[in-house]
Amino acid sequence: MRGEWQSYDAGQAYDELVTPKGQPRAVARSLINHLQKYAPDEMLARRNAADLCIREMGISFTVYSEAGNIDRAWPFDIIPRIISAKTWQTVSHGLAQRSRALNHFIHDIYNRQAILADEVVPADLILNSPNFREQCLSVKPSHKAWAHIAGSDLVRDRNGQFYVLEDNLRVPSGVSYMIENREITKRVLPELFLNQSILPVDEYPARLYATLASISPRRIVRPCVVVLTPGIYNSAYFEHAFLAQGMGAELVEGGDLYVDEDDIVQMVTVDGPRRVDVIYRRIDDDFLDPEAFRADSILGVPGLMRAWRAGNVGIANAPGSGVADDKVVYAFVPDMVRYYLNEEPLIDNVKTYLCMRDADRDYVLENIESLVVKPANESGGYGIMVGPHADARTHKRYRKLIEQDPRNYVAQPTLSLSTAPTYCDNGIAPRHLDLRPFILYGRDTWVTPGGLTRVALEEGSLIVNSSQGGGSKDTWIVE
């Protein structure tokens, strides 16, 4: 290794690109050899080019704050994260397996409830969950598919072993950034693509369309698929527009749709009403239909649940899918794989302590300083307490929270997340990261090659969420 790469040291963590001895891993050799040739100002020039590119492409996300909503440029690190195709294959199979099990589970919960009767999963855990929607009971969506689009967060431990940290089954976002990150890398570091075979990622919108079309109630050649967005002020609006454009679908808001007297969903067009077959909704269950859920919602469509229950429209993800997206239910996914598929899980969960269990709770209360405590029902990294990074007062506060509402808390050992070389203000340094692949489930199952790598830009930080100062990297699966 040469130049500033010589002093690169990932410490205890597994580094994605560099071995503990400081040599490039086989998959990263070509990349690091290339980057080593750059003088420091050359690296800076490439980074500036990337920043400019992001600004001009208008890749942004919205951060909510008390001072108002800010449209921020997408934070991007120019050094890609690389995984070998061989390693990825196992992970990919594991994710597909997981998605199959989760969909079986949701279908079971809203129909026979066999897994509860067999006491593999405690019934009260599910039936009393705020994510369990009575309105979905006895519905049988096409292909028994509920969570058509899942985004599972993966991390790697000290040995480089992959684990699933959580499954996002409601409205997971980030896939557009996965595609745009590749676009940026191609623009600012085109030389890197010359001598390697890097799996392309831009197939996603076409795959998404195929998945959505496969749940159309009408068997027609080009069913009418729409993307339902809460509107321009949503943090993921950029992505909603991106996906609609990529699929050639209409991007609609609640006000563009209505349900007619025959329980058919129509959209208001300049030629009059047009029937909608499939809705890829990017709004939460709560806001989907003021007749069925929150009456004060102005984002949704009155009567939508009626139309869906009557089988006149496909909704992705299906209402009620969130019942499996809960940090407590997560702990049971390996059991679901065994129960429904009669297979061993190909990809493991992170060891999870459920505070609702007496023994687990005692352990958590005693060892809170070394654990990561998470509320069962939050996303975006909110409400997470990282034991080793928190002070005694915070530990005390969380102990109290857990005792008050044990069902709502889980704890996991503090993982030493893997790192990758990241171009920071004072040169190239290791930063912690995770990976969010996307899994499509309709008539067929499909997993993105790689996914969105999120990186904690602050030294030592483990929080990768973009709303909390995280950035992202292009992710390469290399053959």
Place this chain on the structure above:
Amino acid sequence: MLSRVAERLYWMARYLERAEDTARLTNAYSHLILDMPTGAEPGWKLLIDTIDAHVSYHKRYKVFNERNVIKFLLADVDNNSSIRHAIKQARENVRTARDILPAQAWELVNECYLFVNEAAPQSVARQNRYEFLEEVISRTQEIHGLIDSTVLRDQGLWFIELGQYIERADMTSRVVDVAAGAILAQTSNARENKSRADNIMPAIPLLWANLLKSLSATSAYRRKVGPLLGPTEVVDFLFRSSQFPRSIAFCVNQIEENIGLLRGPKGLLRYVRNTAYNVLEFDAAKGSPGDLHQFIDELQEQLAEIHGGCHEAWFELPDRSSGDA
């Protein structure tokens, strides 16, 4: 196509046209001021007259000086007649109709927005103004070029053109109204007041030349009418030329054509045809400056009526709160 999306494309086009036309107008006017003999300048108030923005102007400024007026037209972000506001609105509309337009359209509009935001505040001074305005014009032209060469020939494009020509007809008529009105007033003033006449009369052809220039009509006029500039010929050309793409007759014809392609309501189509007929019937040789002004006033009302007709035909969403009340 969704009604909401159609409306956004329509407004995107209107705002882009507004930005471009305001840039042309300001540019031409800034040049005119340089050429005028001292004491004969028509004053900066005229620009505010043109865009009919007295109310919002007086919310911010007391006097009509160059700095205030230019700042108002270029850089005031909360003034809905400024270039900066128009580009911001165009971007908002593209942002929410991104799925219909080619991806590059968003990039161009976004770049234009970034440019205007950064450069507008520094472009009030004369030395930067010209460059800024030229850049606004060429960037908006670039966006239209992209749209013209990549957008499907279907409803989307027809709504874009509809918005563009309604806005352009409106702007052209305003420019003619105010500029021609001012020039004619100067001329008759000069005739009555011999002492000022020597100062002003030689400058009159220059004023007409600048009116053409502000609508980018100079060379078209020369080719179709000739090098001599007379009030009747200039007004007639800007009103009735069927070949010059910024004339009112041309714009109204385009509005009619696009409403036809969109299969608009018969009543609306009839109304537009009637407007086109009125424009062709206008005789610039007859009548006083007052007649011209009144005719343009009526024309602008008709354009507002056409806008209302389009809104009713295509953009209105069903009232969700209606129920059975």
